[in-house]
Amino acid sequence: MVRACCLRFPKRCLPVAELGPITCAGCALLCDDVRIERSGVDLRLEPRCDLGAEWFGERVAGAQEAPAATIRGEAADVGAALTRAAELLRGARRPLLHGFDQATVDDARAAVALADRLGALIATDGLGGTWPGAPAVPLRGASTATLGEIRDRSRVVVIWREDPESTHPRLLQRLGFGDSSSSRLGADRTLVVVDNRATATVRRADLHLRWPRERDLDALTSLHVMQRKLQARPSGLEDELGQLLDQIGAVPHAAFVHGAGLSAGAGGQRRVLALHELVRELSHDRHVVTLALPGAAGIRSAQDVLAWQTGYSDNVDLASGHPELVTATESLPADEGVDVSLCVEGGGDELGDSVTQIVLASRPRQDVEVSIRTAAAGVASTGTAHRLDGVPLTLQAPEPGHAPTAAALLGRLLEELER
C-alpha cells in the first residue's frame, strides 16, 4: 500500500499518489487511519486534517534540506557531532535531558538509559510543567478511558477550556461528534464546552459555558458541592453550573476532556485535582471518565517509559545514583543549575544562555552547540508511540530515510560515554 517513492519524488508521481493507512504523529491523537494523497507539492490527508498535512509536509521537506549534523551552526559529520556531544556530556556538572515532543518509546528508553548513566536530570513534561494530569494524579488518582470508550458510551462530553479543533483537529470526530459520526450512541449526545474564548471548538458546542479561566477552581469546587447537595457558597455561576450538572445527571456515562487550559500556570495542580475530585463524586451514581490532552505526540510515550524504568513520571533526577522525583517549577533548568542540555526530539523549550545545548531532532537547529538530524518517526522511521489515552500504536515510515533515529544516536552516545 505504501509507495515511498511518491513522497520522495513527488513530481514524478503526478497527478495523485496515495499512501496508507498510516499513523500520523502530528498530534497526540496518533490517528492510524490516515491516507495521504499527494499531487505534486500538495499534500492532503484523508480524513482531512490540516495540522497533520502540515506536519507531514514539514518533515518531508526537512529531510531533504537540513544538514546531517552541525557543530556551532557549521555542517559536520554525525560522528564528529556525537564525539563533541559526548565530550560535553562527560564534562557536564548538571546535565539535563528534555524535549520528547516527537519521541517514540524506543527514543525514550534510550534517553532514560543515557540519563541513568550520566546521573542526569530528565524532564518529560516541558520545562514549565504544563503537561496535564500527572502532577495531580498521584495525589488522589483519576478515572480515565480510551477514545473508543468515550465515543461509544459518553452521552455528554465536556471539553474544559481546550480547543481541540485547533490542537487535536480530529478529536471530536474520533469521539463520535459530527457528520461522520461513528458513535454507537448515534446523534443523541451533547457536547459541552467550558471556555470564554471564541474558539473553533466553542462553535461546535451544544452547550457553551463561558466563565473566565480564573473562575475554574471556584466552578469545579462549586460543582462538587452542588453534586453533594451541600450548601454552596454563592459563586454567581449557579445557573451555568446547574445546567452542566443537569446534563450529566441525565445520562449514565459522561466524560471530561482537559489539558493545559486547566493545568498550566499557578494553581494548575489544584484545578486538575478539583476536576478529578468532581469526577470521583459524580462517579458514585454514573460512569464518568476523563481524557487528558498532552501538547505533543511523544509526551505520553516518554512519560510511560520514564514511569516503568524509574518508578516516577514527569521529571526525575538521577544524580544521586537512583531516581528521585522532581516537582516541576517555573524554570527547571535555572533552578537546578543545568549546564548542558540534550534535547531529544523536542520542540521549543527555552533555556538560558548559560546552558550548552545539544539537539537530536528531525528538525535540527543551528543556533546550538551540537545538532544532529534524526529520522522523523512516522515519516522516515518506524517505532511505537503511545496515544494520548495510553494505547500503544505503531508508526510507519512512508518515506524511509538514511538519518539515524534518536534512539540509535542515544545508544551511540551511551557507548561513547562508557568507553
Added chain:
Amino acid sequence: MTAIRITGGAIHDPANEIDGEVRDLCLDGGKVVADVGPDARRIDARGMVVMPGGVDIHAHIAGPKVNAARRLSPDDRRDDPLDRTAILRSGTGGLVPSTFATGYRYSLLGYTTVIEAAAPPLAARHVLAELRDTPMIDKAFLILMGNNQVLFELIRESRGAVSSRLRDAIAWWLEATGGYGVKLVNPGGVELWKQDNGYIESIDDHVAGFEVTPRQVLEAIGGAVDELGLPHPVHIHANNLGTAGNADTTLETMRTLSGRQTHFAHLQFHCYGGKPGGQPRSRAPELLDHLSAHPEITADVGQVMFGPAMTMTADAHVSELLRDLTHGKWINHDTEVETGCGIVPYTYRAGNYVHALQWGIGLELFLLGKDPWQVMLSTDHPNGGSFLSYPKLIRLLMDRAYREDQMGRASQKAIRRTALPDGLDREYTLNEIAIITRAAPARRLGLRDKGHLGVGADADVTVYNDRDDREEMFATPRYVIKGGEVAVDDGDLRRVDDGLLLSSTAAFDPEVSDVLAPLFGERYTVAFEHYPVHDPVLREPAQIVEASK
C-alpha cells in the same frame, strides 16, 4: 557458556520424585545435563538445598495498569531506591517496583519465571516493551478476553457453544499479541461496569446489549481454550470477587467448566460464605473438596499478607468498592472493547475481621488442601502483598510455631471462623514448597523445561542455605542460576540476563481475519491492520510453546 557442577546439595525436584537426595547436578549449554567435564565450574552446595528456579504463575508486573500504579504511588518508593552499578540499572522498589528492580528482585528471591496475569490485548505493545525492560526472568502474559465485545458477538452467534470461529479468533489474538494464555476476569461484569457502574450477581445474568451471560462466556472461551490445547488452560478470575457469599458463584463457575482443564486465580478471594453485604465467613473447605474431586482444576491462592498492598485489577467494580472503603487514592481506566482497570492502595490489618479472615482462608487453602500440585503459591502480587513477602508466607506454611504466633496477633473472631485453631498442625516440607513454588506452576503453565531438574530442563536453579529460619532461607538464596549462568551469588547480582518472552501458538484459519476485521472496524479506534504486534524487537528473544492439538 560455562559448564557447572553443583556438588553435595540436597536436591528437591518433586517433578522427578527426588526429595532431598544428595547428588550432583550438572549444567551445560543452558540446560541440565547428565554430566560435565572436569573443567566445569564446581559449586560446593554441601549443607544446601537445591531446587529448580521459582515460577510465579500469577503476578502483576508489567503493562498499563502496573505503570499507572507506579505513577499513583511515588511516596511508596521514595524510601526504597535501587542504585545503579556498573552492570545494573537504577530503579525504585516499593509495592510496584520499576521494571529493572522487578527483574532484579525476583532473581534475588530465586525466581526465574514470572507470569503477568492480566494484560489488555490492545496494550500488548506496551506490555511487551515493559517485559523487555524486566531483566533476569523469563516472562509471559495472559490476555484478557472475558469482556471482549468482539468475542461476545461470536459467542452470541454460536449461542454460547464453542465454535471454530471462536477458537480461531482466540488463536488469532494470541498470535497478534504475543500472549501466552487466556485470562477471564469477572466475565461480563467488567462490561457492565463500564456501561453504567453495573455488576453481575449471577453467572446467568445477561450482559446488556450483547445477549450473552457470564456462563456462556465461561463455557465458550474456556471450552475453546481447552479444545485448542493451549499450554496453559483458561485462567479464571471468577465473578463476585471479594463479596460475602461468593463461594456459590465460584462453585457454580467450577461446575460450569467441569471436565475441562481450568486454573482459578487467587482462590482465597473467591471462598467466602455469608450474605452479600454482610460479614463473610470461610467456605474454603468446600472449595477444596470440590478441587479434590476435580483434578482438572488447579488454583493459586492469592494469600493476603498483613501490611500494605496495591490492589490492581481488571475487575474495576471491585476497585470502586475499595475506593469507598478507603476514601483514598483510586484509578479507574476503561479500555475500549476489551476490559477495565481499577487501582486502590490498600492495607491489610491483622486486627481487622475481614482482613484476618482473608489471611486465615488463604492458609486454610494451603494447609487443608490434599494435593499441593493443585493449590499453588501466590499473593496475587501486589494485590495481597508484594512478591517479596513470599519467604514469610513460606515460613507460615513450614513453621507451625511461627504460624500460631502470627495467628495470635490477628483478629480472634476471624481466626475462630476458620479451621486454623482446630489443631491444624501441618507443616510443609521442602518438597511441598518446591511443588507449590516451581514444579506445579511450571507444569500447569505447560512449560516442560521448567520447574524441574531432569536432564534437558532449563538450567534455572536456586540453591539455598538450609536454615532453620525458613523466611531468611528463602529470602536470601546462596546462588541463583539462570539459563546456566550464575546470576546471583551470595546476595549479589553478578550478571544481567535479558530473559525470554514466552509465547504460545495454536493453529487457526487465517480467514478469521475476514470475520474480525469488520467487527474491529465497528468497535475499535485502532485500525485492524495495525493491531497485531509483529515487531521483532518486541517479540524476541522468545520461546514459543505450541498448542498440543
